[in-house]
Amino acid sequence: MAVMPERLSRPAVALIFAVLGLALVPFADLGWAGHDPWAALGRMARGFLAPDFGAVENIATALVSTVAFALCGVAVGAMAGLALAPFWGSALVRGLSIALRSVHELFWALFLMQVLGISPATGVLAIALPYAGIFAKVFAEQIEEADPRPAQVLPPGTDALSRFLWARLPLVWPGMQSYVLYRVECGLRSSAVLGFIGLPTLGFQLDAFFRQGDYGAASAIMILYVLLIATIPLWLRLRAALLWLAAATAWLAALDHPPMGSGALWRFLTVDIVPAPLRRGEGAGGLLTWLGDILWTQGLPGAWATIVVGQIALVLTGAIAFLSFGLIVRRVAGRARLPGHMALVVLRSFPEYMLAYLFLQVFGPSMLPAILALALHNGAIIGHLLGREAEGFPLRRDAPKGATLWAWELAPRLFGRFVALCLYRWEIILRETAVMGLLGIATLGFFIDSAVAELRLDRALLLLVVTGAITAGADAASRVVRSRMGAVREVSARAEALRPLETG
Amino acid sequence: MTLAAFQGETLGYGGATVLRGVTLALERGERLVLLGRSGAGKTTLLNALYDRLTGAGLRVALAPQDHALVPQLSVTKNALMGRLDDHGALRNLWTLLRPPARDRAEVQALLDPLGLAAQADQPVEALSGGQRQRTALARALYRGGEVLIADEPVSAVDETQAAALLDLMRAHFPASVLALHDVELARSFATRLVGIRAGRVVLDAPPEAVSPAQIEALYA
Numbered sequence: 001m002a003v004m005p006e007r008l009s010r011p012a013v014a015l016i017f018a019v020l021g022l023a024l025v026p027f028a029d030l031g032w033a034g035h036d037p038w039a040a041l042g043r044m045a046r047g048f049l050a051p052d053f054g055a056v057e058n059i060a061t062a063l064v065s066t067v068a069f070a071l072c073g074v075a076v077g078a079m080a081g082l083a084l085a086p087f088w089g090s091a092l093v094r095g096l097s098i099a100l101r102s103v104h105e106l107f108w109a110l111f112l113m114q115v116l117g118i119s120p121a122t123g124v125l126a127i128a129l130p131y132a133g134i135f136a137k138v139f140a141e142q143i144e145e146a147d148p149r150p151a152q153v154l155p156p157g158t159d160a161l162s163r164f165l166w167a168r169l170p171l172v173w174p175g176m177q178s179y180v181l182y183r184v185e186c187g188l189r190s191s192a193v194l195g196f197i198g199l200p201t202l203g204f205q206l207d208a209f210f211r212q213g214d215y216g217a218a219s220a221i222m223i224l225y226v227l228l229i230a231t232i233p234l235w236l237r238l239r240a241a242l243l244w245l246a247a248a249t250a251w252l253a254a255l256d257h258p259p260m261g262s263g264a265l266w267r268f269l270t271v272d273i274v275p276a277p278l279r280r281g282e283g284a285g286g287l288l289t290w291l292g293d294i295l296w297t298q299g300l301p302g303a304w305a306t307i308v309v310g311q312i313a314l315v316l317t318g319a320i321a322f323l324s325f326g327l328i329v330r331r332v333a334g335r336a337r338l339p340g341h342m343a344l345v346v347l348r349s350f351p352e353y354m355l356a357y358l359f360l361q362v363f364g365p366s367m368l369p370a371i372l373a374l375a376l377h378n379g380a381i382i383g384h385l386l387g388r389e390a391e392g393f394p395l396r397r398d399a400p401k402g403a404t405l406w407a408w409e410l411a412p413r414l415f416g417r418f419v420a421l422c423l424y425r426w427e428i429i430l431r432e433t434a435v436m437g438l439l440g441i442a443t444l445g446f447f448i449d450s451a452v453a454e455l456r457l458d459r460a461l462l463l464l465v466v467t468g469a470i471t472a473g474a475d476a477a478s479r480v481v482r483s484r485m486g487a488v489r490e491v492s493a494r495a496e497a498l499r500p501l502e503t504g
Numbered sequence: 505m506t507l508a509a510f511q512g513e514t515l516g517y518g519g520a521t522v523l524r525g526v527t528l529a530l531e532r533g534e535r536l537v538l539l540g541r542s543g544a545g546k547t548t549l550l551n552a553l554y555d556r557l558t559g560a561g562l563r564v565a566l567a568p569q570d571h572a573l574v575p576q577l578s579v580t581k582n583a584l585m586g587r588l589d590d591h592g593a594l595r596n597l598w599t600l601l602r603p604p605a606r607d608r609a610e611v612q613a614l615l616d617p618l619g620l621a622a623q624a625d626q627p628v629e630a631l632s633g634g635q636r637q638r639t640a641l642a643r644a645l646y647r648g649g650e651v652l653i654a655d656e657p658v659s660a661v662d663e664t665q666a667a668a669l670l671d672l673m674r675a676h677f678p679a680s681v682l683a684l685h686d687v688e689l690a691r692s693f694a695t696r697l698v699g700i701r702a703g704r705v706v707l708d709a710p711p712e713a714v715s716p717a718q719i720e721a722l723y724a
Contacts, residue, residue: 149572150585155647156558157589162596166585170576 008484010419014318017422021315024308028371029442032363040362047215048222055209055217062195062205063224065255068248069120069194069201070187073127075245078180080128081135086164088140100133102468104435105190106353107445109197110452110460115268117260120252123199127190131183138179139172146171177238185232189351192225196357197438200255203354210361222350229349272457279458294459298451299466302437302444306470309367309443310426310433313374317429318422320379321386325414326406328387331395334402344387347380352432356439370436370443374429382421386414416485423482427475434467444470505532507651507679508556515545515552522548526705528698530557530651535674536681537690539707540700540722546683547655549700553681554653563649565677567657571640575629579620579639582628583611586647614645617672619665634660641669645676652680659685667692687719 053059087093109126116122151167158166195203202225209218236244271279277286326332327340347355352373359369390410399405437445444467451460509529516522522545530536530553538546547569557564565586573582581600584607588596599607615621618638623631628639637660644652652673658666666686670693673680684690690697691711699707699714699722707718 147572149568149570150574153566153568153572154585155587155589159588159593159596161593162588162591165597165600166577166581166588167574170574173576 006484008481010416010485013419013423013481013485014415017311017318018315021311024311027304028308028312029366030368030371031366032368037362037364043213044215044358044362048219050216051219051223052214052216053220055214055220058205058208059217059221059224062200062202062221063228064251065199066188066191066195066201066225067228068251069123069127069199070184070191071244071248072120072124072252073191074131074180074183074187075241076124076128077131078135078183080132081137081139082176084132084136085139085143088136088144093136097133097136098472099468101130101137102133102431102471103130103464104431104445104467105130106193106197106435106438107448107464107467109194109199110449111457113198114272114452114457115260115265117258117264118198119257119260120255123191123194123201124252126194127187131187135179135183139176142172142175142179143168181232181236181238184236185229188229188232189349189354193351193353196353203357206354207357226346226349230345268457272455273461275458275462276456291462294462295466298447298459299444299463301442302434302447302463303466303470305367305441306430306434306437306443306467309370309374309436309441310430310474312367313371313378313433314422314426314429316371316375317378317382317425318418320375321382321422322411322418324379324383325386325390326403326410328384329390329406329410331399331401332390332403332406332410344380344384347376348384350377352377353436353439356436356441360439365440367441370433370439370441373436374432378425378429382418382425385421386418389417390414419485420482423478426478427471430474431467431471434470506530507532507562508553508560510552510556515548517548517551521703523700523703523705526552528705528708530679530681532650532679533695534679535693535695536698537694537696538681538683538698538700539685539687539690539719542685544700544722545703546700549698549705550653550655550681550683557651557653562651563647564651564653565644565647565649567640567644567652567654569655569659569683571636573628573636573639573643576627578625578627579615579631579635579642580608580611580624582639583614583642583646586643586645611642611646614642618642618645618669637661638669641673645672648676650678652677652682654680654682656683656685658689663689 084093084097105126108129109122112122112125116125146168150171151163154163154167192202195201195205196207198204202221206218206221209215209221275287275290277283277290280286324340324344328337328344330337333340350358355373355377356369359372363369390413393410393413395405395409399409434444437443437447438449440446444463448460448463448467451457451463507530510526513526514521514524515526526549528549538549540546554564554566574585580603584599584603591599598604603611612621612624615624618641620635620638620642623635628636631639637657641654641657644654644657654673657673658669661669663686666689670689673682674693682690682693684693691714694711697707697709697711697714697719698705699718701722707714707722
């Protein structure tokens with residue numbers, strides 16, 4: 001690869017990614033062989049137009065469990081993150097945080113199940129562990145950006161804890177609260193998706209309804225789920241957080257789950273994840289052969305498929321976001337703004353994984369469902385953010401309206417921001433792409449899932465490291481490109497939260 | 505008794521020199537007022553004095569020009585921050601959650617003369633500029649100590665109130681060093697006026713020995 005120039009123009013960045021994504025299309029398996037998508041779509045559409053709330057007990061149980069896992073997971077993650085954040089200066093803490101958040105919730109759950117079984121602890125930790133890494137990073141950034149002066153004028157002998165609690169924490173507390181609320185929204189998505197691998201949350205029930213062909217019930221549970229997420233700012237008040245948490249904990253404690261044999265953790269750490277050749281005493285030579293074999297036959301194809309799907313999805317994400325953000329701007333879309341808003345909120349409420357699951361029912365197994373799901377969800381999130389910013393622009397009173405305003409005023413002004421947001425989402429898209437392998441698409445998650453199913457946890461762990469390397473690589477590359485584009489306001493995850501009454 | 509002294513020293517911050525050849529001493533019972541154009545180096549000199557005094561183990565109260573308050577905390581809690589070093593972390597944590605009645609009463613007694621009694625429980629971010637300035641002063645008064653270092657502590661209040669605030673400071677601290685821009689207030693408060701110009705201390709004398717022309721020369 002040629003050396004990257006010092007300065008990159010934003011159109012050039014967009015063009016490079018678009019060309020790269022299109023060049024990968026011939027390598028992507030986009031067919032729907034043997035599936036009649038129209039028939040499947042027709043069945044689903046009929047079901048969705050006639051939601052059936054009859055299975056009320058199943059639906060309510062799944063939704064309450066989804067909320068309970070999300071609240072407990074986010075709470076534990078936030079507390080752990082808050083405990084880590086003040087020590088962000090230490091390379092150990094930073095490394096731990098990167099390791100925690102580079103592993104997807106579903107992968108965490110797969111591994112935790114080997115130790116804890118399908119238990120409440122597995123679900124809570126699967127959310128809490130990666131979120132702790134994210135919280136630590138974001139909290140540390142918030143603390144670093146806060147006004148340092150109040151802490152500087154404290155009396156010289158003040159102890160470190162008082163210094164932090166009196167002169168640092170109050171400054172960042174409001175920002176932390178809103179970030180935690182945003183994370184609850186993410187947590188609800190993570191929690192729902194955990195159901196697809198066996199925890200008793202929404203994904204599990206949705207899968208059950210689909211297997212029974214009960215599209216009406218599936219429709220009902222999804223409608224309630226979107227409402228639940230869209231109204232978070234209304235029902236979740238931090239003042240009542242302790243009450244919510246107590247209720248969630250009680251609910252999870254009452255779930256019954258199969259018992260796990262004792263010593264599972266010890267066996268996991270000392271036997272299961274030790275590379276097989278070492279276990280068999282084959283030494284360094286055997287280890288190298290083992291490494292080479294897995295990387296060549298699974299790591300490489302898995303990584304290639306992950307990159308193909310991820311890069312194409314990124315380009316489609318950009319196209320959807322760029323073309324759709326006008327839909328929620330009053331001066332552009334007029335009255336059509338409300339349906340536009342609704343569409344974007346619905347798409348951002350459904351996690352990529354769940355959308356991919358739905359599309360899989362329609363198109364059958366190929367890369368197409370994954371690409372569509374990733375592009376629609378992420379495109380909706382970026383479109384939503386861009387639209388919100390466009391609403392805030394001070395426009396002259398005689399400014400044009402409709403598509404002319406979009407093309408002449410909004411699109412040019414927001415282009416830099418748009419590219420920065422896409423680059424920021426790049427890593428997230430690759431992370432989600434890898435995990436979609438659990439649905440049977442040949443990305444890295446597929447090989448990890450197979451290895452876990454065969455109880456070859458050593459192999460799964462190695463493939464997990466490959467996955468982490470890809471997302472970390474994208475993260476680093478994204479940082480470099482963003483810094484070379486210059487003059488683009490840095491993007492932060494904090495901006496993504498839904499605001500009250502922004503729910504369509 | 506000499507509290508702090510400089511002997512022909514070079515002062516600055518962040519590697520940049522701001523003042524050269526500074527010779528200055530602060531005795532107990534003295535009230536120094538620094539005069540000079542903005543950017544002349546008054547804040548640098550105040551900071552250097554603060555470091556020197558605290559380095560010598562003296563208890564110093566500080567009221568910086570930018571106040572450095574915690575906007576989200578109440579006026580009372582911002583004032584209570586003046587004494588965090590007198591207690592352990594646990595006691596401070598308790599105070600943050602629920603300030604003891606005795607501490608509250610002590611702060612309240614200071615807020616009355618500062619005209620902040622009604623704002624005691626309001627967060628600082630809800631206050632006007634003048635009220636914030638007086639909150640920073642409340643923190644310094646609550647801290648107490650041998651010396652007060654204050655950078656333009658009355659810049660945001662009217663003249664009558666300024667005189668009253670300066671009286672409070674005089675009553676609370678045996679020694680003080682202030683930067684002021686109002687020459688009349690400076691003359692009435694100070695036991696010594698210190699003039700800074702072009703990176704040097706060019707004037708150091710009791711107010712009655714300083715002519716209006718000398719002061720004017722500082723700002724020319």
